[in-house]
Amino acid sequence: GIVDDLLVYCYEPEKYLLVVNAANIEKDWNWCVTHNTVGAELENASDRMAQLAVQGPKAIEALQKLTPIDLSSLPYYTFTHGEFAGEKDVIISNTGYTGAGGFELYFYPDAAMKIWDAVFEAGAEFGIKPIGLGARDTLRLEMGFCLYGNDIDDTTSPIEAGLGWITKFVEGKNFTNRAMLEKQKVEGVTRKLVGFEMIDRGIPRHGYGLLDANAEIIGNVTSGTMSPTRKIGIGMGYVKTEFSKPGTEICIDMRGRKLKAVVVKPPFRK
Numbered sequence: 001g002i003v004d005d006l007l008v009y010c011y012e013p014e015k016y017l018l019v020v021n022a023a024n025i026e027k028d029w030n031w032c033v034t035h036n037t038v039g040a041e042l043e044n045a046s047d048r049m050a051q052l053a054v055q056g057p058k059a060i061e062a063l064q065k066l067t068p069i070d071l072s073s074l075p076y077y078t079f080t081h082g083e084f085a086g087e088k089d090v091i092i093s094n095t096g097y098t099g100a101g102g103f104e105l106y107f108y109p110d111a112a113m114k115i116w117d118a119v120f121e122a123g124a125e126f127g128i129k130p131i132g133l134g135a136r137d138t139l140r141l142e143m144g145f146c147l148y149g150n151d152i153d154d155t156t157s158p159i160e161a162g163l164g165w166i167t168k169f170v171e172g173k174n175f176t177n178r179a180m181l182e183k184q185k186v187e188g189v190t191r192k193l194v195g196f197e198m199i200d201r202g203i204p205r206h207g208y209g210l211l212d213a214n215a216e217i218i219g220n221v222t223s224g225t226m227s228p229t230r231k232i233g234i235g236m237g238y239v240k241t242e243f244s245k246p247g248t249e250i251c252i253d254m255r256g257r258k259l260k261a262v263v264v265k266p267p268f269r270k
Contacts, residue, residue: 001153001154001155001156001157002148002152002153002154002156002157002158002161003024003027003028003031003154004020004021004024004027004028004148005021005146005148005152006018006019006020006021006028007019007093007095009079009091009093017091018032019051019106021148021149023149024148025044025046029042029044047109048108048109049106049107049108049109050106050107050108050109050111050112051104051105051106051107052104052105052112052115052116052119053096053097053098053102053103053104053105053136054096054102054103054104054105054119054123054128055096055098055100055101055102055139056098056100056101056102056126056128057100057101058123058126058128059101059102059103059123060072060101060102060103061126062119062122062123062126062128063084063092063103063119063122065122066084066085066118066119066122067082067083067084067085067090067092068082068083069082069083069084069092071092071094071103074092074094075094076094076095077094077095078093078094079091079092079093079094079095080092084105084107084115085111085114085115085118085119086114086118087107087108087111087114087115089107089108090105090106090107090111090115091105091106091107092105093105093106097136097139097140097145098136098139098140098143099139099140099142099143099145099267099269100139105119137223137225138225138227138228141223141224141225141227141234141235141236141268142227142228142229142230142234142267142268142269143266143267143268143269144195144236144266144267144268146161146163146193146236147223150206150222150223151193151222151223151236156193156238157180157181157184157189158181159181159184159185159189160184160189160191160192160193160238161193162192162193164185167181167185169181169182169185188241189241190240190241191219191238191239191240191241192238192239192241192244193222193236193237193238194236194237194238194239194243194244194263194264195234195235195236195263195264195265195266195268196234196235196236196237196250196252196261196262196263196264197230197232197233197234197261197262197264197268198232198233198234198235198252198259198260198261199249199259199260199261199262200259200260200261201233201259202233202252202254202257202259203224203225203226203233203254204221204224204225204233204234204235204237204252204254204261205221205224205254206221206222206223206224207220207221208220208221208224208252208253208254209221209252209253210237210238210239210243210250210251210252210253211250211251211252211253211258212243212250212251213249213251215251215258218239218240218243218250219237219238219239219240219243220237220238221235221236221237221252222235222236222237222238223235223236223237224236224237227268227269229269230268230269233261234268235252235261236266239263243263244263245263246263246264246265247262247263248262248263249261249262249263250262250263
């Protein structure tokens with residue numbers, strides 16, 4: 001399965017920062033400790049770091065006011081560190097899990113309120129607002145991004161989840177469970193993670209059953225919501241492989257109601 005999905009920041013050939021899902025800090029730390037066979041120095045710095053994700057198409061304009069670093073020169077999924085909002089050592093990362101563009105900022109906790117206030121002042125003219133994980137969830141789902149604990153976890157394979165790009169079977173490159181994953185790649189899997197859009201009106205929710213035309217169970221919903229931009233129900237779930245082709249009609253069991261949906265290839269918002 002998948003222990004976690006995380007970002008690895010490479011500072012130097014032998015200095016890295018792992019940014020993990022907050023709920024998985026202890027699990028990930030224990031995994032790293034038990035798999036440290038090379039004598040690496042490990043540090044759990046979670047309690048000494050704070051983070052803000054400033055997301056949206058106007059994020060770069062707002063944040064540029066607060067740093068001398070040229071944010072437009074920072075490629076997607078790269079980072080730098082330097083002065084931001086008067087603080088000297090802030091990590092500025094062109095990342096985020098919304099598909100809307102933006103940056104993630106990492107800094108010492110005692111600077112958190114100062115940076116928060118500065119960001120909201122800089123973004124005021126663009127209508128910046130604080131949002132929570134519920135809004136992040138609808139944004140990432142519209143893009144078809146997997147959420148750990150919903151769409152991927154210790155019981156799911158990257159091959160099943162359509163994440164084959166993270167398991168590159170290069171000769172001489174070994175990684176955890178390579179032999180089994182390579183076998184899945186060659187022989188295929190019995191289930192696949194798919195996206196779907198509702199045909200009938202309804203909101204799919206995590207855990208709802210996915211059915212074929214004969215009302216036989218073929219899988220389950222892992223993520224679902226009402227798309228804020230499309231105004232239709234969208235979701236993802238694992239289905240038997242024969243039902244994974246885009247255009248395949250399926251049904252969602254919504255508390256006994258059988259509502260029609262169609263398999264589509266994400267993102268849901270083009």
